[in-house]
Amino acid sequence: MSDVARHAGVSRTTVSFVLNDRPGAAIPDETRRRILDAIDELGYRPNAGARALAANRSGWFGLITEIVTGPFAAEVITGAQSRAWTDRRFLLIAASEGDPAQEAAALDQMLEHRVEGLLYATTWHRAVTLPEAAREVPTVLVNCYDAEGELPCVLPDEVSGGYRAARRLLDAGHTRIGFINLDPVIPAAIGRREGYERALREAGITPDPSLVIPGYATADGAYTAACELLDRPGGDRPTALFCGNDRMAMGAYDAIKERGLRIPHDVAVVGFDNQELIAGYLRPKLTTLALPFEAMGTKGVDMLADLAAGQPLDTRRVTIDCPLIERSSV
Amino acid sequence: MSDVARHAGVSRTTVSFVLNDRPGAAIPDETRRRILDAIDELGYRPNAGARALAANRSGWFGLITEIVTGPFAAEVITGAQSRAWTDRRFLLIAASEGDPAQEAAALDQMLEHRVEGLLYATTWHRAVTLPEAAREVPTVLVNCYDAEGELPCVLPDEVSGGYRAARRLLDAGHTRIGFINLDPVIPAAIGRREGYERALREAGITPDPSLVIPGYATADGAYTAACELLDRPGGDRPTALFCGNDRMAMGAYDAIKERGLRIPHDVAVVGFDNQELIAGYLRPKLTTLALPFEAMGTKGVDMLADLAAGQPLDTRRVTIDCPLIERSSV
DNA sequence: GCGCTTTAATAACGCGCGTTAGTTGGTGGT
DNA sequence: ACCACCAACTAACGCGCGTTATTAAAGCGC
Numbered sequence: 001m002s003d004v005a006r007h008a009g010v011s012r013t014t015v016s017f018v019l020n021d022r023p024g025a026a027i028p029d030e031t032r033r034r035i036l037d038a039i040d041e042l043g044y045r046p047n048a049g050a051r052a053l054a055a056n057r058s059g060w061f062g063l064i065t066e067i068v069t070g071p072f073a074a075e076v077i078t079g080a081q082s083r084a085w086t087d088r089r090f091l092l093i094a095a096s097e098g099d100p101a102q103e104a105a106a107l108d109q110m111l112e113h114r115v116e117g118l119l120y121a122t123t124w125h126r127a128v129t130l131p132e133a134a135r136e137v138p139t140v141l142v143n144c145y146d147a148e149g150e151l152p153c154v155l156p157d158e159v160s161g162g163y164r165a166a167r168r169l170l171d172a173g174h175t176r177i178g179f180i181n182l183d184p185v186i187p188a189a190i191g192r193r194e195g196y197e198r199a200l201r202e203a204g205i206t207p208d209p210s211l212v213i214p215g216y217a218t219a220d221g222a223y224t225a226a227c228e229l230l231d232r233p234g235g236d237r238p239t240a241l242f243c244g245n246d247r248m249a250m251g252a253y254d255a256i257k258e259r260g261l262r263i264p265h266d267v268a269v270v271g272f273d274n275q276e277l278i279a280g281y282l283r284p285k286l287t288t289l290a291l292p293f294e295a296m297g298t299k300g301v302d303m304l305a306d307l308a309a310g311q312p313l314d315t316r317r318v319t320i321d322c323p324l325i326e327r328s329s330v
Numbered sequence: 331m332s333d334v335a336r337h338a339g340v341s342r343t344t345v346s347f348v349l350n351d352r353p354g355a356a357i358p359d360e361t362r363r364r365i366l367d368a369i370d371e372l373g374y375r376p377n378a379g380a381r382a383l384a385a386n387r388s389g390w391f392g393l394i395t396e397i398v399t400g401p402f403a404a405e406v407i408t409g410a411q412s413r414a415w416t417d418r419r420f421l422l423i424a425a426s427e428g429d430p431a432q433e434a435a436a437l438d439q440m441l442e443h444r445v446e447g448l449l450y451a452t453t454w455h456r457a458v459t460l461p462e463a464a465r466e467v468p469t470v471l472v473n474c475y476d477a478e479g480e481l482p483c484v485l486p487d488e489v490s491g492g493y494r495a496a497r498r499l500l501d502a503g504h505t506r507i508g509f510i511n512l513d514p515v516i517p518a519a520i521g522r523r524e525g526y527e528r529a530l531r532e533a534g535i536t537p538d539p540s541l542v543i544p545g546y547a548t549a550d551g552a553y554t555a556a557c558e559l560l561d562r563p564g565g566d567r568p569t570a571l572f573c574g575n576d577r578m579a580m581g582a583y584d585a586i587k588e589r590g591l592r593i594p595h596d597v598a599v600v601g602f603d604n605q606e607l608i609a610g611y612l613r614p615k616l617t618t619l620a621l622p623f624e625a626m627g628t629k630g631v632d633m634l635a636d637l638a639a640g641q642p643l644d645t646r647r648v649t650i651d652c653p654l655i656e657r658s659s660v
Numbered sequence: 661g662c663g664c665t666t667t668a669a670t671a672a673c674g675c676g677c678g679t680t681a682g683t684t685g686g687t688g689g690t
Numbered sequence: 691a692c693c694a695c696c697a698a699c700t701a702a703c704g705c706g707c708g709t710t711a712t713t714a715a716a717g718c719g720c
Contacts, residue, residue, distance in 0.1 A: 001706065011670045016708060026667050048442040049379045049388060050706035053675050058379060071607075074404050078397075081425065090439065093423055095411065109420065112378040219611040250611050257587070277401075277607045281549040281580050331676065341700045346678060356697050380676035383705050667716070673709085683700075690692090 001046070007038040015039075019046060052114070061304055062092045062110035062137075063119045064103065071275060072293050076121045076142055079297025087305055104131050111136060117304035120144070121297070125156060125187045138307035142300045143293070145317070152307070152316040154299045158191025161289045161322035162242075165192070165270045166199035168287070169240040172330050174268060175205060178229040178238035180215040180222050180248050189214075189244060192272070196242065211238060215248040222248030226255035230267070240268040240330075246278040249286050249329075269329040272322075285327035292320045331376070337368040349376060382444070391634055392422045392440035392467075393449045394433065401605060402623050406451045406472060409627025417635055434461050441466060447634035450474070451627070455486060455517045468637035472630045473623070475647070482637070484629045484648040488521025491619045491652035492572075495522070495600045496529035498617070499570040502660050504598060505535060508559040508568035510545040510552050510578050519544075519574060522602070526572065541568060545578040552578030556585035560597070570598040570660075576608040579616050579659075599659040602652075615657035622650045 005012045010031060017025040018035045038044070052058045063080055065073040077093060084091050092115055094106035110118065111133060118134055121142035128144045130151070141153035169177050179196055182189040197207040213229065215222035222243060230237050241256075243249040249271035256267050263269055263284055271279055271288035279286040299320060303313055335342040340361060347355040348365045368374070382388045393410055395403040407423060414421050422440055426433035440448065441463060448464055451472035458474045460481070471483035499507050509526055512519040527537040543559065545552035552573060560567050571586075573579040579601035586597050593599055593614055601609055601618035609616040629650060633643055 010668095012707085013670060013709085014668085017669090020708080022709095026669090028668075031668080045438075045442050047383075047444060047706050048439075049382050049444060050675090051708075052379050053377075053383055053677090053705090054707040054709080056675065056708090071401060071404075074401075077423075078425065081423075090422070090443070092420070093407075093411075095408065108375075109378075112375050113420070114377060114379060219613065223613070247607070247611050251613075254613050275607055277577070277605055278611070281577050281608070283549065283553070283581075283584050340698095342677085343679085343700060344698085347699090350678080352679095356699090358698075361698080377676050380705090381678075383675090383707090384677040384679080386678090386705065662720090663718105665716100665718080668714085670711100670713075672711090675707085675709105677705085678703105679705105680703085681701090684698085685696105686698105687694105687696080689694085 001044065003042055004035065004038045004044050007042060008034040010035060058114040058116055059089050060092050060110075060113055060115040061089055061117045061119060061301065061308075062094070062107075062113075062115040063121065064094050064096055064106055064110075065121045066096055066098050066123055071277075072123045072143075072291070073121065075293035076119075076297035076300075079294035079299075080119060080301045081297075083298040083301040087301075089301075089305075100131070104133070107131055107133050116308040119297070119300045119304060121300070125158065138304060140300045140303045140307070142296050152303055152313055152318075154296045154303065154318040154320065156188075156291050156296065157319040157321050158188050159195040159198075161272065162192030162195025163199045164195070164322065164324050165242050165272070165289055166196040168324055168330060169242065169268055169270060170199060170203045170205075172240075172264075172268060174238075174240035175203075176208075176236065176238040177211065177240045177242055178226075179212045180225045180229070180241060180243045180252060181212055182214070182217055182244035184214050192244065215244060215251065217245060217248065219247050219251035219254075222251030223255050224251075226252040230255060230259060230261070239266070240270070242270045243272065245273045246271040246275045246282075246286060246288055247273075249288070250278060250282065253282060264328070264330050271329075274325045279325070279327065282329075284329050287327045287330045288325050289322045290325050291322055295320050331374065333372055334365065334368045334374050337372060338364040340365065388444040388446055389419050390422050390440075390443055390445045391419055391447045391449060391631065391638075392424070392437075392443075392445035393451065394424050394426055394436055394440075395451045396426055396428050396453055401607075402453045402473075402621070403451065405623035406449075406627035406630075409624035409629075410449060410631045411627075413628040413631040417631075419631075419635075430461070434463070437461055437463050446638045449627070449630045449634060451630070455488065468634060470630045470633045470637070472626050473621075482633055482643055482646040482648075484626045484633065484650065486518075486621050486626065487649040487651050488518050489525040489528075491602065492522030492525025493529045494525070494652065494654050495572050495602070495619055496526040498654055498660060499572065499598060499600060500529060500533045500535075502570070502594075502598060504568075504570035505533075506538075506566065506568040506570070507541065508556075508571045509542045510555045510559070510571060510573045510582060511542055512544070512547055512574035514544055522574065545574060545581065547575060547578065549577050549581035549584075552581030553585050554581075556582040560585060560589055560591070569596070570600070572600045573602065575603045576601040576605045576612075576616060576618055577603075579618070580608060580612065583612060594659050601659075604655045609655070609657065612659075614659050617657045617660045618655050619652045620655050621652055625650050 005015045096103035118137050118139040122144040127147045145153045200207045213225040215225040241252050261267050271286045274288045274290035279288045335345045424436035448467050448469040452474040457477045475483045530537045543555040545555040571582050591597050601616045604618045604620035609618045
């Protein structure tokens with residue numbers, strides 16, 4: 001920077017003013033041009049670290065996830081990254097790998113780097129408890145919430161997701177809709193079932209509990225569940241299956257095809273999660289609901305930016321809709 | 331740091347010596363303990379940025395990928411991250427999203443943060459050309475290579491992957507092995523075919539070119555290709571299919587099942603890529619080869635660390651084996 | 661010509677740390 | 691009694707920048 005100043009025949013301060021577009025600083029165009037030319041000529045690049053030190057503003061946000069591997073975390077990162085970029089901020093990403101020690105270590109490193117805010121994301125919707133150190137800095141939870149309800153969080157709207165799935169099938173004329181759910185105790189399963197039942201009732205149908213079977217998140221579990229639903233005695237088998245995730249839809253597909261039934265003509269299927277690698281390549285392609293991970297990442301940074309700027313949040317618990325991704329299985 | 335020094339009754343220098351375990355500094359245990367106690371008591375955390383500035387060593391490596399979304403990039407990140415951690419380094423991750431402008435901007439930011447090395451990773455094995463600015467800092471290519479062959483790179487060993495796949499099927503007694511390949515012009519397709527043919531020849535079988543059909547990386551393309559192979563006139567249809575990726579294996583599965591054939595009894599299948607969401611949930615689970623993304627990320631940081639330390643590389647072009655992931659389709 | 665305001669610029673301090681060149685007090689040897 | 695030596699520390703500088711207080715020159719009305 002001193003070299004640039006010398007080269008342009010001005011002081012270092014003036015260079016700083018130009019670089020930062022300092023409001024109130026009167027820099028004639030001619031001087032500004034000379035400085036910018038010098039920067040170009042010398043290939044000068046400001047030192048972000050020194051800048052942060054002097055301005056007492058690191059420009060970092062931290063992002064802790066359980067697993068970097070896996071499409072969900074990646075989407076959160078994408079959303080958060082792009083949003084952070086517009087504020088000229090950078091994201092410090094670390095994976096806890098489910099190990100509390102590693103998580104604490106990552107957090108320590110982040111605090112040493114003076115992150116101005118922390119995003120804490122999980123791969124599945126649930127309650128979490130954060131390490132103590134997280135209280136030192138503004139924190140937003142993504143896809144999870146703290147049991148005490150003290151921290152702001154951004155969550156998928158499971159209820160409207162379940163509602164939307166059932167509604168899509170009702171609109172297609174189905175009245176007996178089997179629901180192969182996730183483990184019944186987790187928030188996703190509870191919320192989606194609530195939405196599913198509400199849609200049925202709105203259509204004048206009384207939910208039949210025997211049509212809701214847990215598939216425990218695996219293709220095998222869903223296969224078994226689908227067999228049970230499709231082989232119901234009395235010939236009142238469902239004409240549509242709503243599966244709690246796309247993996248389970250794979251199992252359901254197998255059960256349906258095995259019986260010589262066709263998708264969607266004989267049995268329609270709706271999944272959840274919109275995992276491209278499954279939904280996009282099943283045959284026929286799977287109509288499913290997307291978890292809005294990218295939007296959640298974006299919104300999380302949004303909230304963090306407000307928090308870091310000292311502004312209060314308008315909503316401390318934000319829910320984001322799960323959009324229906326229309327393909328060919330309904 | 332000054333507070334800690336005052337609290338412990340020593341100078342700031344002594345605190346620095348303790349924090350950095352400075353070799354040659356004689357610090358009595360008693361003094362050291364007092365300092366560590368003070369750090370604890372005051373909740374002192376070193377400022378990583380200031381440290382980098384003073385030591386002229388940022389501790390950052392940059393990692394640029396095309397897409398953060400997607401399992402491949404995530405694995406590279408995991409490998410690189412964990413390896414970097416052991417050197418007390420951090421990874422600055424950015425996605426180019428295939429946009430040269432965004433890529434250049436990301437690189438600029440990284441250089442402003444004074445990264446000491448750059449990892450450039452692609453999602454599929456191919457040639458790349460880097461922006462000019464990348465020459466300012468040691469660079470290692472991951473899963474790609476530069477056309478000029480100037481930069482060090484770490485690549486998957488496609489040839490041994492193809493060899494290993496064919497070999498596995500030969501060992502299982504198959505002699506007519508169909509190969510649904512990727513787009514024939516890309517390095518992965520070329521290398522794997524070479525390995526496939528070598529394995530056949532070693533087994534005394536002359537490769538039959540009509541058994542190799544491109545599936546163009548899609549399930550649909552592979553379905554068509556598989557139909558062609560399975561419906562060959564003359565009853566000499568292959569008893570095994572080697573697919574250039576797992577998505578194509580999905581298409582092949584459909585073609586096989588449609589004909590009432592069983593996997594692996596009537597037709598064995600080997601995939602490539604080891605995409606958990608596909609390979610692990612197909613029924614039966616898919617035996618496939620893994621692209622060693624995590625290992626490539628690790629090795630990339632390895633090489634970068636040497637480069638950044640000023641040491642020459644022993645090998646400028648490293649290839650890493652693709653391990654066979656045994657499941658139930660052979 | 662004088663005072664006053666605006667424009668254009670600068671010198672100097674501090675951000676939090678690593679590092680070098682010292683200083684101080686004590687011990688052993690002759 | 692003198693010097694050499696070592697253990698245990700410290701003062702002071704600089705890393706690259708943002709920022710504040712200050713100055714010199716130019717413009718303006720009378």
